[in-house]
Amino acid sequence: MKAFASAVTPVLAVVLVIVAAWYLGAALMNRQWVLDQAARAGTAPPGGVEMLAETWSQDRPVLPAPHQVVAELWKGVTGHAVTSRRSLVYHGWVTLSATLLGFGIGTVMGIALAVGIVHNRAMDLGVMPWAIASQTIPILAIAPMFVVVMNSMGLQGLLPKAAISAWLSFFPVVVGMVKGLRAPEPMQLDLLRTWNASGLTVLTRLRLPTSMAWLFASLKVAAAAALVGAIVGELPTGAVAGLGARLLQGSYYGQTVQIWAALFGAAILAAGLVALIGLAERLVLRRMGLQR
Structure with a gap:
């Protein structure tokens, strides 16, 4: 106690x-x-x-005063049916759907790039600088281009927002996984080579287990970045659903309480995603014997 x-x-x-x-x-x-x-x-x-x-x-x-934001949040969550466009739960689910899809794409892409960078010198020298450079472009500038290009390809709705989420979320995963995959001691790598272990065996039996702590740390950052990407992706499209749409509507009509409620709703979503990843981290690391 x-x-x-x-x-x-x-x-x-x-x-x-x-x-x-x-x-x-x-x-x-x-x-x-x-x-x-x-x-x-x-x-x-x-x-x-x-x-x-x-x-x-x-x-x-x-x-707005804190109690006004709390009241607006409560009204948005409990005051309407979850299928209503006036419900904050409905808008939160729209944004969360794009976030999860983009987060999944970014995570897979980041892990794949990290594996390639660690095992291929050319990718290390050629891909990593471009991955860093991609994060220097302001997302607010590139989001409209993403949406326009994907709309011209007939891809609308969830996918453009998910693409922007993936764009923001893959970089933390790349950086964390590269660090984690390179974490094994040289003596451990030499031992596996003396056993004539293949590159795949070294990856699955040594590098990946060693990288788990770095992976989960990077996933927490990537999840928050993916949520930001989904909200930013809703802004240039004039979306009618999603937390980004709530922010737009609030700014159009000067409803600052609504804006702050949407911001806090996004913060709650981000905290929930990070908490779930933290729970998965504890379960996985405990299962691997790396955490009590």
């Missing part, structure tokens, strides 16, 4: 500080609107608690 309290207390303290700063920021940033409204009405501006109450309850605030 003491160990649990010692672990939770610092987290709660940080959360409380963030929430307090958020409320203070909302009061300061929304205060001008209250003053402008009082000036138009020709009345004295409210003060004290009344001022705080008005800055924290505006329909279209500059910065």
Whole structure:
């Protein structure tokens, strides 16, 4: 119990500080609107608690208060049927579908490239620099081109968003797997060579098991990047579904509370994906005897 309290207390303290700063920021940033409204009405501006109450309850605030975002999230999740276009669950599933597909493609592509880079000197010198260069291109600039090119090929809907997710997610997997596949000690590799082990045997019996810790660490980064890619992929298409569509709708109509609720929905999805990967990591590494 003491160990649990010692672990939770610092987290709660940080959360409380963030929430307090958020409320203070909302009061300061929304205060001008209250003053402008009082000036138009020709009345004295409210003060004290009344001022705080008005800055924290505006329909279209500059910065929504935390309780407004939580209320919008709750309404979006429980206030509508999950098949309704007004449901945050529906939009979250649309984005999550593209994220999972892109994450899967990026993971397979990243592992394949990493294996090639480790086993082929030409790929190491030729592919790795291009993989690094691909991540220097702003995704907001390349996303519309992805969508236009794939639409011209008759590929619409989920695939363009998944392609952008794969573009962002493959690089962390490549880097992590290259590091992991090169982790075995030279003595271990020499031992397998003395046993006349084939390259495939070395890969499956030594390099891949050794790389598991690096793989899962890179997958956590790749999952978050894939979610960002899916949301970015929804923005240039004028999408009507997905968290990116919710962000667009909120920006069109000045619904800042909706924007923040969609952002927090995306953060919850990302946290859930990372948590699932962490659970899989513990199970796999424990099964391999690398973790208690």
